[in-house]
Amino acid sequence: MDILTRSHLLAAVGLAGVASLGALQPAVGQAIAGLKSPVPTAVVNPVLPGDFPDPSVTKIGNTYWATATSSNWGPVFPLLKSTNLTDWTLVGHVFSGEQPAWADYYFWAPEISQDGGKTYIFYAAHKKGGNLAVGVASADRPEGPYRDHGPLVGQPDGSIDAFPVRDEKGQPYLVWKEDGNSIGQPTPIWAQPMNAARTALTGTRTELFRNTAPWEGRLVEGVSMVRHGGYFYAFYAANGCCGGGCTYATGVARAKTLLGPWEKYARNPILTQNDTWKCPGHGTAVERNGHWYLLHHAYAAAPGGEMVGRQGLLSEFVWNAGGWPVFVSGGPGAPAPTRPAPPVRDGFDGAALGLAWQWPVEYRPAATVGGGQLHLTARPDHGGAVLGHTIYTANYDATTTLLRLATLPAGTTAGLAAFGDPDNALALLAGDGRLRLVRRAKGQEEVLVETALPTGAGPLRLRLQARRSTHFAFAYSADDGRTWQALMPPGSDVDGAYLPPWDRGIRVGVLAQGPATAVADFDEFTLTSQAL
Known part of the structure; x- marks a missing residue:
């Protein structure tokens, strides 16, 4: 992908005046070769399909390890591994059981790194009774188990988006963003030394840079650093991250020494x-x-794409003659190929x-699996289990299928x-001899359609269909999917545009409401992506 403007590409390779992107491709390859950079490779995105915001990656041995924001969905922080950066396997979570005791929600921007034989996860979360803070967890192996060491920094305006780096003398530092945009203030990027165990900050914090350029809007954030050609390079995001009106983009700054000055x-x-x-x-x-x-996130530009969530993309760049990174493939008007969505079947x-x-x-719900079935214990509050x-x-x-x-x-x-x-949910629910289509918005439930269950109903197969993420239709089958009965007439789909919060994508799955002594039994779940 790029996501690179034509004028930037022309300027990067010194070929102003080339008429079209198609005519430009051979010249781009020659220019890149002249810079002694490898010829770009084809990457089919997304490499992390689904909702994987703020992805981070590091190489440990011969394997790449990645994680991403989980926000208010548990388990906290997925752990994925790959040998090629494009094919990833989910192998666990940083906090697969209880989340850290000091935090309650907004588990954002985990940064995975390896140093001194240990794997570290620096992350942001909302501190109980406080604001956003940066914490750290460590493990002897990248797959865990991880031990949480608590928060490192929590400024009054909030602290997020941590990145560990060693300065030019080998001293470990933590780089992070002060969340000033939350109260209409600038967003300084800070650096401060850490102790050898990475469990506490030491010394004095130093501001590296802040949002000053018009394109950056209200914030700069999400800094990732590499060293190349005698410089520290800081890749950073700016402007509005999320939702249909997002304005996010990526910039870069550099400095000879970690504490600057930064350009x-x-x-x-x-x-x-x-x-x-x-x-x-x-x-x-990486x-x-x-x-x-750059392993980063973006929304699919197709209608409804923002409700899928921020998906993980891999975008290649080279270093131009001035020593700056330049993204090289694709361009406006030339959509990049997209990877087919994986089918899901859980038996x-x-x-x-x-x-x-x-x-x-x-x-967290109480759920067990056995005999080819899921047993989900009901919950009487918070919308159910x-x-x-x-x-x-x-x-x-x-x-x-509900059994x-x-x-x-x-x-x-x-x-x-x-x-x-x-x-906020849209649910097709069976019980008490009735089948109900329920809309839950801001915690308030409304029954949209209600009908009697089929006489002598045995296993009941339920179906949800979504189009452009906002148009929902529901149906049921009492004969194992051979025939389906719609809950609403054709053309009267339910509007689900209200569902996801600003920073998340939609989830689909199963639900059980009622006394905590009740258990609902499910047989098989499928999720099949459809063509536009």
Whole structure:
């Protein structure tokens, strides 16, 4: 992908006057070769499909390890590994059980790094009774288990987006953003020494730079640093990160020494939107086989793409004659190819719940797997017990089968739903002899459609269909999916545009409401992405 403007590309390779991007491609290759940089490779994005904001990556041995923001979905911070930066496997989570005791929500921007034989995760979270703060956890192996060491810094305006780096003398530092934009103030990027254990800051903090350029808008954030050619380079994101009105883009600054002075690139931003992806930013620079990449996030530009979430992309760059990074592939009007969305089928055949399932971070459900079934204990509050799965495209179908309806206690309902968070959901629920389509908005529930369950109903298959992320249709089948009965007439889809909070994508999955003594049983869950 780029996400690079044509004028920037022309300027980067010194070829002003070339008429079109197509005519430019051979010249670009020659110019890149002249810089003794490898010829760019083709990357098919997204490499992290679904909602993986603020991705970070490091190489440990022969393997690349990555993590990403989980926000208010648990388990906290996915752990993924890859041998090639493009094919990733989810292998666990930094905090797979309880989240750190000092924090309650907004688990953002984990930065994974390796130093002195240990793996470190520097992350942001909301401090109980306080504001956003930066914490750190460590492990002897990248897959964990991780030990949390608590917060390192929590300024009154909030502290987020930490990045560890050694200065030119080898002293470890923590770089982070002061969250001044939360109160209408500038956003300084700070650096301060750390102790050898990475568990405390020492010495004096120094401001590196802040938002000063018009394109940066209200903030700079998400700094990632590399050393190249005698400089520290700081890749950073700026402007509005999230939602349909996002304005995010990526810039770069450099300095001979960590504490500066820092110079921002005159041709910033270096990474902007194209016809396929919009609002790219907040990532980590990484090298593989002589090629340089930024693993970062962006929204799919297709209608409804922002409701999928910020997906993980890999964008290649080279170093120009002036020593600045330049993103080299694609361009406006030339949409990059996109990787097909993976199909999901969970038959609940294992001994434990699959790693891809998520839940509201403050309300972990009680769930077990056995005999090819999922057993979900109901919850009487906060919208019920929720298990959700990230979506991959704006158009998708999800199904599940609800078993043993007749044994559900009175006052218990269970079914299939699309979730924004515990207070916002669209759910098809069965129980008490009825089937209900329920809209939950800001914690208030409204029954949109209600009908009697089929007489003598056995297993009940439920289906949710979404188009452009906002148009939802629901149906049920009493004969294992051979025939379907829609809950609403054609053309009267339910509007789900209200579902996700500003920083998250939609999840789809299963739900159980009612007394904590009730258990709902599910057989198989599928999620299938559909063409636009």
